[in-house]
Amino acid sequence: DQQVKQNSPSLSVQEGRISILNCDYTNSMFDYFLWYKKYPAEGPTFLISISSIKDKNEDGRFTVFLNKSAKHLSLHIVPSQPGDSAVYFCAAYSGAGSYQLTFGKGTKLSVIP
């Protein structure tokens, strides 16, 4: 039972264009969401997060949008750069005294120069 779903295993984007990575969740208890980036042979690196009381959070080239009614969030990267090529994971906290993060399977982003 995949509670966090990233339905696109891969995405290719031209350098300078927008990258949009999508994430859906099924657990209505999730109330805080994070995006991590992972390069091969490294651990995940935190990118950006959003609380369920917000619908948008922006940090430089990265913006996360949250649509609670649709249980959907997306990560926008503008402009995309070759160094952004990595696997991106969506993760969520469910609160209720639990400190574990639930991750999606990831989307591999390739930014083509």
Add this chain to the structure above:
Amino acid sequence: DTGVSQDPRHKITKRGQNVTFRCDPISEHNRLYWYRQTLGQGPEFLTYFQNEAQLEKSRLLSDRFSAERPKGSFSTLEIQRTEQGDSAMYLCASSPRDTYTDTQYFGPGTRLTVL
């Protein structure tokens, strides 16, 4: 370097052997987490410590797995009688404060291969 460190980075063992991994969290982080990642999957939660207390364990953590965090500093994860299904990347993370929304910072992981 003040990031999370893990040792060893790679471990190859034969089925049935015991293995132990070490994680050193970011200094002064009182929370420490272990995750497992298999090919094509995202990290899956195994267990969580607040200081030296192990407060949460996943059902993935079978009785062959044990984790400790003596004195609330570094942590070890031991797998006894390893099986081929234990082959995975074992990730450690730490976070600084008491609210559950704190960002978890990950180490580079230990890749375990069980032959």
